[in-house]
Amino acid sequence: MFKSKLLWRMAVIILIAVFSIAGIIACGGGADITGSSGSFSTSGGEDTGTGGGETTPTPTPNQDDNYTLPNDNPSDYYRVHVPFGVGGDGFTNVSYKDTNRLKKLWLEQINRKAKNDGKVFAIRNRANNRDANNFQNRHTHGQYSAQDYYYFNENGDIVWKEDNTIIKKFMGAIITEYRNVTITRGNKNIWLNNSMAIDKIRWSKKGIYTIGAIYANALTTDETRRKYVSAQNPFKDGIFDFITYRHHLEAFNNGAWCWNEYFERQYTTLGFIEVLVMDESNNLGYSGSAGVHSYYPYYGKFNRVEGFTPQNMPYMTNQNIYLGQRPEYTDRQLTHTALFTDGWRGWCFLFMPGHKN
Template sequence: MRKLIICSLILIVIAAVTFSCAENMDSNLNQTGLLDQNGNLITNTLIFTNRITFNSNLPEWSLNISDDYIIITNIMHLTNYEVVYKTNYYLPNLPDSPTDYYRVRVPFAISGSDYVTVSYKDIPRIKQLWLDQLKRKGAADKEQNVFAIRNRDNDGGFWFQDKDFQSMRNGIYDYYYFADNGDLYYKGGDKNNKNQAILVKKFVGAAIVDYLKAGTIEDLRNRTGEWTVGGIYKMAIDVNEARTRFKGGGAIEGVYDFIAAPDTGAYLWGDKPKFMRQFYNTNFIEILVLNPYNNNGQLNCLGVDSYYAYFGDTKSIEHNKEGASPPIKGFTEKNMPWMTEENLYMAARPEGNVAVLNRWAFFTGQNKNIGDFEDYNKNWKFLAMPGEAY
C-alpha cells in the first residue's frame, strides 16, 4: 500500500503534477439529485477526479477505493484532509452542509410518477421503494403486476410476444421470481432436480445508487449520476456450489452466470474487460438495480444490473481461474467489509456508495459492440418483465 501522511501544503502542487486532473461530470439528467434547504435540486454531486477534501475525519470508504493514495494534511487546520489517488474516480462533490434528502427515480414503484423524495437515512422507506418496484405498485397496467426475471436463454422476443416466459419450456420453468420479502428464487431447479425453487440471492437491505448505461466504450468508466434505489443481496449459493449445480446444465447454466458473473465489466482503464468474481462463500453482497436504460428498448421491462465492490487482482491469471479459494489476491482485512457487509451502504450518502462500488455486471445484453471490444454481455438475456408472482 502506498500511504503517506504529509504535513505540507507545498506537496499539493507536487501531487497535482504527479496525478491526473479532475473532470466535471457531464450530465443532462436533472430530475434526480440532492435537495437543498428549499427543496430545489442540486445536480452533478459527483465529479470524476483524483482528489477529495474532508473537513473532519476521513470516511472509511475514502480509504477503500484504492490502496494507491496519498493523504495530505493542512498544517494550519489539522482536521482538514485531502486524499489524492493515482487514478480518477467518481467522488462526492457536495455543497457545504448538505441536506439528507434526495429525489430518486424508481420506475413502476409509485403511482403517477417515477420520482420520489427520500432521506438517505430512511432505511425502511428505501427498502419499501425497492419492494414496491418489484411488485410494480405504481404500474398503470394491472394485467400482470409484479416483476419476474427471465433466465439467460429464455428470450422469445419482445415482452408482448413473450408473455409465456414463465411457462414450462424444455421441461423447466426458466425464470426467477421475487418472494414477498424480496428474496430471489430460481424456479427451474438444478441439474439434479428441476422440480424445485432454489433461493439464489437473499435480500438484506437497500441503498441509493445511480444508474449505469451500457453500450459504449466510455461507459466502461462512466456513470449517469441519476439516482435510483437498488436492492442489496447476499449470495445464497457461492460460486463453487453454483458451478457444480448449474454449469453444463443447458438452460439452467444461466443461474451460474447470475451468481458468478464471469463476463463482468471493469471499472478502471487498463483492467481486463472480463474477469471471474470469486464469491467463494455466501457472505458476498451485490446491489441489484432494475435499469430502464439497459432494457434493450423493451416496453414495460427493465434491465438487470449488478453493482458491487470488488478488490480481487483481476489482472492475475490465477485469479480468473474457476474454483479459486482463499486467500484471493487483493482481498484484505481492510477491504473485505465492503464486499460483505450491507450495513456500510445503508443510511450512507449515495455519492460515497458510488465511489466504492467499483464493479458491475449488465445481465441484460445490449447486442452492440463497445468500441474495439465485442459486447461481453451480448448473449445474456436476463430481463425483468411483467409477470406473475411465483
C-alpha cells in the same frame, strides 16, 4: 502436426463466429449502451467512475413525497426515480437515512405498485428470450426443460423457479445513481478476435438517482459450479453466470497454441453482496421491462482471490457498510458494474412483468 494445429484454429474461429451470431440474435439484438470515462478492466482494475454525468431536467413533483423524518436535515433528501413503484412522474423524495422507506420502495418497485396491473416483476434467465406472455412457461432445450426464470418471494429474495432455490437474498436498499455503461469488446492484440470477449467496461454517472437493492449471493462460486454449470443445459448454466458474471476476457497466441482468460467473481463464502438496479434504458425493446444491472465491490482479479484481504473482505460482504449512507459514499465503494442484460452476448436477463411465483 502443423495440419492438426491449423484445423484446430479453423474450428475455434468457426465456433466463435457461430456463438457471435447467436449472441446477437438471441435477445433481439444488442442494446445501445453508451457512456464515457470512469474506466476499469474487468480483470479487477480500479473503476474510478468520475465521469461528468448528464444534465437532467427538473421533474414534476410527485404528490406523495412531502414527508420528513424527525431531526432530518433537508440535505439528507434525494429525489429518486422509482418508475414502477411510485405514481406521477416516477420521482419521489427520500432520505438516505430512511432504510425502512428505501426497502419499502424497492418492494413496491418489484411488485409494480405504480402500474396496478395485477402483475409483478420476475427475471428472465440468461438463455430465456421469450416475451412477457411466454417467459414463465416451461421450455425445452434438447433433453432438458425448465421454467427458466427467477421470482421474488415475500421477502424480496430472488428464487430460481425450476427448483425453488434462493439465489440472492434481499438485504435492504440504498440510494444510488444510474450509470451510463460502455463495453469494449473483442481482443485487439491477437490474430483471433472473439467478439464475445469483454476487454473493458467503462461507466459514468447519469446524474439521476434511483433505488439500489443490496443482495447477498446465497451460493458460493464452487457450490454453484458443482450444482449448476452445464455446457448442455443452458437453464442451469445461466445461474452460474448470474452468480459469477462469467465472461471471456482475453485469448493469447504464442505462435502455436491459444489459451484463454476468464473473469468469474470468486465468491469463496456465502454473503458476497451487490446492488441490483432496474434500468429502463436497457430493456431490449420490451416496453414495461428493465435491464438487470449490478454495481458491486470486488477485489479479485480474473478468477483469482489475491485481493481478498482482511481489510477488503468487509466491503464485499457486509451490507451495513452501505445501508443508511449517502450515495456519494457508497458509489465510491461499488467500483464494478455488471450488465446482466447484454443482448450482444445473448444474455437475456431482464426484469419482466409476469405473475407471482
